[in-house]
Amino acid sequence: MKSIDLTKGPISRSLIIIAAPLVAGNILQGMVEVVDLFFVGRLSPAAIGGVGLSISVIFVLMTLIIGLSGGTTAFVSRYYGEGNYPYAGRVLIQALILGLIFSLMISVVGTLFATDLLELFGAPEEVVIEGAAYLRVLSLGIVTLVEFWIVSAFFQSIGDTKTPLLIILVINLLNIVLNPVLIFGIGIAPAMGVSGAAAATVITRAVGLGIGVMLLGPLNRQMEFTRQAEADVCLMRRILRVAVPNMVQSGVRSVSYLIMYIIIVSYGTLALSAFGIVSRIEMLALMPGFGIATAAAVMVGQNLGAGDPDRSEASAWKALELYAGFMAVITVLFLMFGARITEFFDPSGLSNPYAISYFLVISPFYVLIAIAIVLSFALNGAGDTRKPMYATLLSYLLVQVPLALIIPDLTGTGIVGVWYAMAIGILVQTVALYLMFRSGKWRNIKI
Template sequence: MKSIDLTKGPITRSLLAIAAPLVAGNILQGLVEVADLFFVGRLSPAAIGGVGLAISVIFVLMTLIIGLAGGTTAFVSRYYGESNYPYAGRVLIQALILGFILSVVISVVGALFADEMLSLFQAPVDVIIEGGAYLRVLSLGIVTLVEFWIVSTFFQSIGDTKTPLLIILVINILNIILDPVLIFGIWLVPPMGVSGAAAATVITRAFGLGIGVFLLLTRLNAQMEFTRHLEADLSLMRRILRVAVPNMVQSGVRSVSYLVMYVIIASYGTLALSAFGIVSRIEMFALMPGFGLATAAAVMVGQNLGAENPDRSEQSVWKALELYGGFMAIITVLFLFFGADIAQFFDPSGLSDAYAVSYFQIVSPFYVLIAIAIVLSFALNGAGDTKKPMYATLVSYFLVQVPLALILPALTGTGLAGVWYAMAIGILVQTVALYLMFRSGKWRNIRI
């Protein structure tokens, strides 16, 4: 366990030193998502669509946690950059308390109202049945995912990205092993179907959380003084939430609009849902390495603002944009040329391939813009300026993407392809808005 001083030295080296373990961890996480999709895909197209639908609902419920994680990064990185280590530790304790409270809310809503929420999509009955089974199990164990996420965020915010990488490596290997055991049933274990995939995720995250807490208490307690700050600090919680809530809204808008898109796509049938379930998971896997770069940029922004060096913060962001944009350009080429092969790998029946290929052809050319939007959004959040990304997301999703997804298919006669065009236009609007907001430089003077 060793943190890196991100306020000194060559920017590229500092950025990559933090980003490399994050990228590796995100790739590992993406492999688990792909493994889940691979095994679930062996059940039925309805299972693919149901799990994709359930994950979309979980994303909406988890927006509270996404915002909390962003607030934790902003505070911990800022205090760590100021060398105020005990207060950074105090932030973690408050974030864990808030995370537990929010987890209880998510568990109750997800477990009790799984079928009702999935029914809002007007998806076929078989898709709702599969999605409900997955959603209930994941909701009941969501606290393990939430608290593990917060602990990992803390490590990353102090510049130690290797520790969470090693933990993720261990638990993801365990997850891939448990997937077929719990889904199909092996030896004395009865087959659980899609519920097995959710159970594997919950079990492995609980194991990872235990490792993380053990390391915090045995390796960092002397510096961070965790055990001295176990009580709730309502004043600090309010400050964290003041930064986190706009991030929660931003994530909520993105997730709700994603759900609305699922409702729209559901009107085109099970095969369209299956295709969207495939491409969205593959797309997330492709984006995950860049999330590591974006997170590293956010940590560098926070620590260097804490050290009163905003110029270094901005330079870190431009370097992250350069690296991530180049990577996504390569991904675009791969999807354009091999989209059909990728889709057929996950749906051996080949029935949903045409829908998936049309998505790749229309949306993947905008992947570089997605990279720019992600980095700029993370950077602003890392500075504690969380309202601007919220505004950009509100406009691009609710005022552009969703309305166009309802209008373009009938207006242009393109059918489902019109929905893909709406998504591409929304990406363009969001990227332009975030670029203008970041270039204004107001984030340099944010106080949290």
């Protein structure tokens, strides 16, 4: 394990050194999502739709954790940049305590109300049955995902991105092995269907959490974890003040995504299956950029802690250039090979026309998505989490969702009108975040 001083040296070199393991880790994670989808797709279109719907519900329930992870990154990177290592360690302990509390809440809701939550979307009965089976198992073991996420965010925030990568490599290989074993039943393992995919995720994240905790040991002398192993309510409140707007931002995005699912359900099971496919494929394409954006957030936080906001801003712009260039290439690939990609996941071909229409409308906006993600992460890394929250509220709740209800009937474009509404929302969010970041007010944020 080796952390990197991100407050000195060439910006491009520092960004690439810290981003490369994050990108690799995100690609590995995205590949596991694709493997999940591949095996689940061998069950039925209803299984694909049910798992996709369940993951959307989990994203809503996980908004607390997404915000907490962002708050952890802002605090740890800022204190690490200042050279206050024990306080950076103290932040991790408080984040883990908060993560445990929040994960218990998520577990109760997701386990007890899985069917009720999915029925709210008006999905067909077979989709609800499959989705509820997946959601219950994932909710029962959600604490493993939550705490592993927080530990990984800590390593990343101190500039050590290789350790999380190695852990992800190990657990994702294990996940790929467990998927067919638990889904279809091999040897003494019973066939669990979609529940097996969820069980594989929970088991492997538990393994990853155990490895991560063990690897924190060598940092104890510098971070003083064992001396900080008690609740600090004051620090928790400070973390939450930064995290709550991030939670709202993630919550609005997730709720809007669920509303889009409700709208798409009205177009039938095949449309729902197609949206589940393109969502997974799109997430795989975005995964490398999330690594770049996370690196930007860490560099912004550490350099603000070191008193160098100019370097923070330059880091964000460099990350934006890298991600936007990558997504331009992805746009070309999806426009050229979108049909073949979707056929891989749905051998029946029945849902492919819906998926192809999605790529034709949305993929030209991928460069704007890259810009929005980097600027949002950079603002969050600075601790200025309110601005991304406002941009998300505007683009999703006030633009995308209303237009998704209006455009299809107004223009007679059907589900393609829903895709147009999503594209307009992307444009609005990107413009808003660009103006907010350019204002420079984030440079003086105190946390």
